Amino acid sequence: MNQTPLIQVPVITVDGPSGSGKGTVSQRLAAELGWHFLDSGALYRLLACAARRDGIGLNDEAALAALADRIDAEFTFSPSGEERVLLDGEDVTRTLRSEETGNAASQVAALPAVRTALLAWQRRYRRPPGLVADGRDMGTVVFPDAALKIFLEARPEERAYRRHKQLKEKGINTSLEAVVAEVRARDERDRTRATAPLVPAEDACIIDSSDLGIDATLALILDRVHGKI
Ligand code: C5P
Numbered sequence: 001m002n003q004t005p006l007i008q009v010p011v012i013t014v015d016g017p018s019g020s021g022k023g024t025v026s027q028r029l030a031a032e033l034g035w036h037f038l039d040s041g042a043l044y045r046l047l048a049c050a051a052r053r054d055g056i057g058l059n060d061e062a063a064l065a066a067l068a069d070r071i072d073a074e075f076t077f078s079p080s081g082e083e084r085v086l087l088d089g090e091d092v093t094r095t096l097r098s099e100e101t102g103n104a105a106s107q108v109a110a111l112p113a114v115r116t117a118l119l120a121w122q123r124r125y126r127r128p129p130g131l132v133a134d135g136r137d138m139g140t141v142v143f144p145d146a147a148l149k150i151f152l153e154a155r156p157e158e159r160a161y162r163r164h165k166q167l168k169e170k171g172i173n174t175s176l177e178a179v180v181a182e183v184r185a186r187d188e189r190d191r192t193r194a195t196a197p198l199v200p201a202e203d204a205c206i207i208d209s210s211d212l213g214i215d216a217t218l219a220l221i222l223d224r225v226h227g228k229i
Pocket of ligand 1: 018040041042044045102105106107109110134135136137138186190
C-alpha cells in the first residue's frame with residue numbers, strides 16, 4: 001500500500017541572547033512570510049508569573065513542571081499592534097516583560113523537568129504554512145529539523161542599551177546600570193546551564209546585529225530564507 005509521505009511544516013528558528021534583536025526581527029519575519037510566530041521566552045516568563053501567583057518556589061522543579069502542564073495562556077494583539085497576554089484569564093502583559101520576570105524565567109528555565117514540560121507546548125505552534133520560532137534552544141532542541149537556523153548575536157553593552165530603551169518605551173523605569181547587570185547575570189545563567197544552554201546549533205547561520213538596524217538584519221535573514229525555502 002502506498003503511504004503518503006508526511007510533509008513537515010517548515011520552521012525557521014531565531015535564537016540568541018536577550019537584546020540581540022531576535023524578538024522584533026522574528027516577529028517581522030513571521031509577518032513578512034505570513035507564518036505563525038512562537039515567542040518561547042514568553043512561555044518561560046508566563047510560568048514564572050504563575051509560580052509567583054501560586055507561591056511556588058523558583059527551584060521547586062516538580063511543582064513547576066506540573067504547573068506548566070496546566071496553565072492556560074492567550075496571546076492577542078490590539079488593532080494598533082500592542083501585545084496583550086492573558087494567564088488563566090488574567091492580564092499579565094506588564095508584569096510579563098519586566099526584568100524581574102525575565103530573571104525569574106531564566107531560573108525556572110534552568111530546570112530540566114520544566115524544559116521537558118514546555119517541549120510539547122512549544123511544538124504545538126508548528127502549524128501550516130510555517131513557523132518562525134524565537135528563543136534560546138529552538139534550533140538545538142525544540143526544532144532540530146528546522147529548514148533554516150539563525151543565531152543572532154550583539155555586543156553585551158549594545159544589548160543592554162537596547163533592552164533599557166525597550167523597557168523605557170514600555171513605561172518601565174530602571175537604570176541602565178541595573179539593566180547591564182541583569183543582562184550579564186541572565187546571559188551567564190543561560191549560557192552555562194547544563195540543559196539546553198544558549199549555544200548556536202552546529203548548522204546555524206550566525207549574524208552579529210551590533211552595528212545593524214532591524215531592517216538590515218531582517219534583509220540579511222530574508223536573503224538566507226530565499227536561498228533555502
Ligand atoms: O527571551 P526572553 O528574554 O523573554 O526569555 C526569558 C528567559 O527565558 C531567558 O533568559 C531564558 O533563560 C529563558 N528561555 C529559555 N529558552 C528559550 C526561551 C527563553 O531558556 N527557548
